[in-house]
Amino acid sequence: MDFDDIKQILEMMREHELAEFELERDNVKLRLKKHSSGHWVSTVPPQGPPHPGVAIPAPPTAAGAAGNPVLTAAEDELELAMVKSPIVGTFYRASEPAAKPYAEVGDLVKKGQVMCIIEAMKLMNEINAEIDGEVIKVYVENGQPVQYGERLFAIKPVNV
Amino acid sequence: MFSHQQFLWYSTVPSTNDLAGALAERGAREGCAVIAEAQSAGRGRHGRVWSSPPGAGLYISTILRPPTHALSLLTIAAGVAVADAIQRATGLDCQLKWPNDVYAGERKLAGLLAEAGSMEEGDDADDSPRLRYVVLGIGINVMPAAHPADVAARATSIEGELGRGIDRGLLLTELLVSLSARYEELRGGHPQDVLSAWRARSASTLGRAVEWDAGGPRRGVADGIGDDGALLIRTEEGLERVISGEIRWT
Numbered sequence: 001m002d003f004d005d006i007k008q009i010l011e012m013m014r015e016h017e018l019a020e021f022e023l024e025r026d027n028v029k030l031r032l033k034k035h036s037s038g039h040w041v042s043t044v045p046p047q048g049p050p051h052p053g054v055a056i057p058a059p060p061t062a063a064g065a066a067g068n069p070v071l072t073a074a075e076d077e078l079e080l081a082m083v084k085s086p087i088v089g090t091f092y093r094a095s096e097p098a099a100k101p102y103a104e105v106g107d108l109v110k111k112g113q114v115m116c117i118i119e120a121m122k123l124m125n126e127i128n129a130e131i132d133g134e135v136i137k138v139y140v141e142n143g144q145p146v147q148y149g150e151r152l153f154a155i156k157p158v159n160v
Numbered sequence: 161m162f163s164h165q166q167f168l169w170y171s172t173v174p175s176t177n178d179l180a181g182a183l184a185e186r187g188a189r190e191g192c193a194v195i196a197e198a199q200s201a202g203r204g205r206h207g208r209v210w211s212s213p214p215g216a217g218l219y220i221s222t223i224l225r226p227p228t229h230a231l232s233l234l235t236i237a238a239g240v241a242v243a244d245a246i247q248r249a250t251g252l253d254c255q256l257k258w259p260n261d262v263y264a265g266e267r268k269l270a271g272l273l274a275e276a277g278s279m280e281e282g283d284d285a286d287d288s289p290r291l292r293y294v295v296l297g298i299g300i301n302v303m304p305a306a307h308p309a310d311v312a313a314r315a316t317s318i319e320g321e322l323g324r325g326i327d328r329g330l331l332l333t334e335l336l337v338s339l340s341a342r343y344e345e346l347r348g349g350h351p352q353d354v355l356s357a358w359r360a361r362s363a364s365t366l367g368r369a370v371e372w373d374a375g376g377p378r379r380g381v382a383d384g385i386g387d388d389g390a391l392l393i394r395t396e397e398g399l400e401r402v403i404s405g406e407i408r409w410t
Contacts, residue, residue: 090404096207114278120404121389122205122235122259123294128278145374145405 006030081131083153085146089120093142101142103153107135115153118146133157162191162340170194172214174201177273177297180221184277184293190225191340195332202299204273209308216305216317218328221297222339230346231291232403235260235274236389237342237354238296242270243361244342245334246300250318250326255364257409258382258391262300263364267316273297298335302328355387365391371408374400379410 013021013032021032085091093101093116103115109129118125133155140152166189173179176194178201183192196219199212212219226234239260246254246262246269254270255263262270277292301317303325318326345354362384370393371379380395390401 088403090406092206099207112278121232122272122404123231123274123276124205125276125291126278143373143405 006032080136080154080156081133082151083115083127083129083155085118085148085150085152086127087118087120087125088148089118089125089146091140091142091144091146091152092117092119092124093138103129103135103138105135105138108158109133109135109155127152129153129155131155131157132159162189165191165193165336168192168194170196172196172198172200175199175203176219176221177203177275177295180223180295180297181275181277184223184295188223190223190293193220193222193336195220203297204271204299210271210273210299211305211307211311211315212299213305213307215303216307217302218300218332218335219298220332220335221295224294224296224343226291226294226343227347228291229349230343231294233346233351233354233389234294234296234343235272236358236385237346237351238272238274238298238339240354240357240361241338241342242272242298242300242335244357245331245338246270246318248338249331249334250322252318252321254361256358256361257364257368258362258385258407259389261364264316264318264321268301268314269316269318269321270298270300272299296339300331300335302326302331351387355385355389358385369410371410372402372405374402374405 009021009023009030009032012018021030023030093103095102095117103109103113109115109132111129111132113129114126115129116127118127135153136156137154138152139154140146140150146152168179168183173194173196176196176199180188180192180194183194196212198214198216199210199219202210202212202219204210224234236259239256239262242260243254243256243262246252252264252269257263260272260274261268274294274296276294301315301320303317303319305317307315318331342354345351365382366384368382369379370382370391371377372393378395378400380393380400383392383394383399386392386401388403390403391407393400393402
């Protein structure tokens, strides 16, 4: 796979207004995602094969520096691990309405720590952190519905 | 029945769900059940207290390790199992309020608290994540007891409804048998009987006015359940499906 292939995929995504694209071929795992602001970032799945992600050419308007082809605006996000909802359901930040949230911005969390509860069919599903790190952002408000794959938290990894 | 089922019986524990969850984390097998005659810190959904004074009820939490396809109807099947067991063991007619509250008339007879441990990476071909375990907690009000006033107004008990004593051992046995049987139906990919059994007991759900939030307050009338277990609500705009969130029954 080369730059031209990826450009073609990006064109195809624009044309069909796709928000996300994932391809696994020849030992390469490519994932393209359109941000709400309309730009593109590549993300490397946490458990993907040991390939360092495929560089994505910046769209013509972006000022991507050579050797660092990912958009500057997206750079920070690339370093973050996203906790996503594995199911459709309702998001709860605490075990009960009056309780302290499981995780708040600025908290240091450990791998395996409970971050929130997603309820579906009255089954309370614990969602855990996949890495050690600092909670940078909470994307969803307590009691709100969430979709499959929706971002819940951003965690900035720390090496401890 | 679950093979090699293990029972842990206590007179009092803080919470059978907490204890079962701790056992599940330490690798307890599917079917392992914690049974108590009283809970000092019994929990309902969203941290609500489940009043569990000594002698009043039967409290049982079972560890399940369900495949992904059995998850969506798990609480529906559990509600059916509890209602069936009560009726078989005692003759008391009981109904279901979506998805798994058991009612006698207008008052609650039994409730469930289903809590899932975190996901793990799947080993299936599609590599979808699967739950490590579910703790299915069941609280059945057996006899009238000194519940707090707000609970007393909404709760009833099997013996209170029947006006006679019941055999708790028989109730427990019927519960374990029906739970195991309904769970096997889901695991085996045959949910039809679970759905039809639920629908046959849906008098506490059907025709009830409900309110819920979906980016704003919504209201309608409960109209049954879909084949995925979702509550179907008839509104002015048409039929809506609800699978999660707080439902207020008005």
